[in-house]
Amino acid sequence: MWLFSTSIIELPPTLRYRRSNMPLISMWIACKEPDIKLWLNESVEMLKLLKNTGMLIINIKLRILVDGFSAKMDIFYYGVIADCPALKLILNFIGHGEAEQTGTNVYGHLGRCILDSILDISLPVSIICDYVHVTLLRHFKDVVKVISRGLFPSQRKNIDSKLERQSFPHYFRRKMRGIKDFSYIKASELKNLLLYGFLPVFYNVLSSNILGHIALFICAVRLLHKSKKTFGESTGDIADEFFKLYHEHHNFYYSYLENFVLHLHSHYSTSYKLHGSLSYVNTFAQEDLMGSIASNRNGTYIELFIRTYMFLVKHN
Template identity: 45%
Template structure:
């Protein structure tokens, strides 16, 4: 475990704050826990269960490029979690998921070896936090990873996944609400006068940009194609939740109560892990509950008896677009093109039907179809 302060000095374990900086405070200290990555990784691999996964274009290219090797490909997963609201203590966790595990197992916590954990009041300086860890990951690539004397793997790093703040951190971007915020293109937003809300109107064509970041050291697929947007955070927990909240505040209270009751009492088959919640419980809602609402609950419950037809139709574009991106290629080769048309039409006219939600989170959806082609449905 290391202790860092003010992003300059490594403190000894006993020190409570930095002695070299006059303005240092106790809360500038962050704790870093580096895991024994190799040990975690080999113990996961010894459990077995690897299989060949059809993972989209980028993965096929890697297989071709390294056809003589026994590949094991990782996606770096960066996640920030609030630990305590009152003192703004936050944990950042860098772990890796193994692409060759089947999708149902790939994102289980115990199958994702941890690289490092940062706990502090400030967001980490990534170069300082992860510099050594990236060197360790790089070294791993230069050697074979042995699971037993007869089985070994060559490690490749496929890409990085996270929500917008996490990607911003690891990609060294200005800020996901600032100028040139997008990881993929040079879209430029504008501010709503008097409000701190940057909006990103739809524009076509989107220019893809080259990025230079700490990640380029180790990634085997080129940036920005190896950046994956975390759909659970961006689509479910952000855009869909914000939009439904806005729609619901426009309803009269009695109607809102009725919709909430219908959502909560909606029967589901037994294999649905979670039911739906009412909109009044949205602050505690889980991604899986939002997914059920998006895919199964919204359209039947908010149909035109409650909302005007134009707005429901817009939401239907969004819901169908996400459903296409989220499953097996329903329309074969044309799946991503159809999803893109639905999502970009929704994005283009968004400000006519919803207020101030044409933000970067919505803009990210303009890159979903391309991500689907490159990485398959499981991103």
């Protein structure tokens, strides 16, 4: 299932990522990846029409309620964020696997992006790296797997026990899973492990070199996860230096992990300066939206369509 949804960035984050404030534009349900032009042509034309005509708001409440008051709101489209396979399709950009099979240039384009006609921020500035998939579900998860393979079974069992028993405040939606359950781990659980759990739990079982190396990565992500209040405008530059050191010595500790997702971290500093902190620019809400639509289906597409329809009725 593929979703094409939007969010209203003028809203504060606490309201922006509520399901009722995330308009669902279109959905593709199939066993293979979608044909972007076939799927999104009409949706993009609709968004273009909305951009040209604006949105009419009737009887809105300002500080004083005025009967019959109406206002026109102009629509601007800021950017696009998704995981790498979805970005490859919607940006019409050739993927690494496809390039290897066809022998074409890995950096080549396949044509114009379908969103090029509506985005107000020009490409590639409007492309936003999604740290949920790049950092949490790919790189950090792979690193923890590699590290755990080098531990004794008794050490892994002890670590699992500590992770599962770790207490969190009531407003944390998820706790942490043990290493043995990594096949079922969620991005929010990996975020808690990255930001809060890894260094204290693994402190006594890893060498100082490995621990210091992964600490560079964790500190860089934590810097980009917050606002600029602590270190000011240099926050992104400090995090970038940490990422460079981490990348420079990466092959000393890990094999076969110097891949595309590791390279994407070199762009995080620029993304932080342009778009804001990682805690506000991610796809946690979109993944939650997708899960809420797809949950409890009975294996038939008809059931999924019905649940999608009920979701739209509930939130619109």
